[in-house]
Amino acid sequence: SQTIHQWPATLVQPVGSPLSLECTVEGTSNPNLYWYRQAAGRGLQLLFYSVGIGQISSEVPQNLSASRPQDRQFILSSKKLLLSDSGFYLCAWSVGGLTEAFFGQGTRLTVV
């Protein structure tokens, strides 16, 4: 069966520090991978998606970047965090673009 791992579960970082969140998927090949952010009162917002190694599409301009160095690995990064980067970050995968997505357990990021 397929599983998705996302870590860390919680993170407190100072403003201006770098960020690296990692997500890996097991039990499937060539998944579509996604990063979402969930802010209170705003719902889930798609940040990045990837249909293959090295292929990244960004949905909104922001202080974040994503990379997919391996088929089942997706990384969310920032060089310098802002207070506004605080939120609940979720990684997800799907078999195709029009099928249901399966989510990791999320990372609660607090920038102080």
Add this chain to the structure above:
Amino acid sequence: EDQVTQSPEALRLQEGESSSLNCSYTVSGLRGLFWYRQDPGKGPEFLFTLYSAGEEKEKERLKATLTKKESFLHITAPKPEDSATYLCAVPSYSGGGADGLTFGKGTHLIIQP
């Protein structure tokens, strides 16, 4: 631009009191609608996929239905463990490929014993 609106924002029910959650959508062409359950501090858990008007899916006390403009999540005789936020979503499609999901803001459901 695809839009998904859920109502009510919050719903408090007594145990055993059945009700329905609404998800209305505006899309250029429906390519599926998904329901998720999210517990506090956790990632969304997939519940159902609906692809065409008239389709219904059931799982324990939950039943999802779909029309051309909206979907309903019916909860029959709910229990306290059904308390969660329920999210619906549709695929975002740019023409070059599907680009993730557009979510509603969710309905926060509380079932009181």
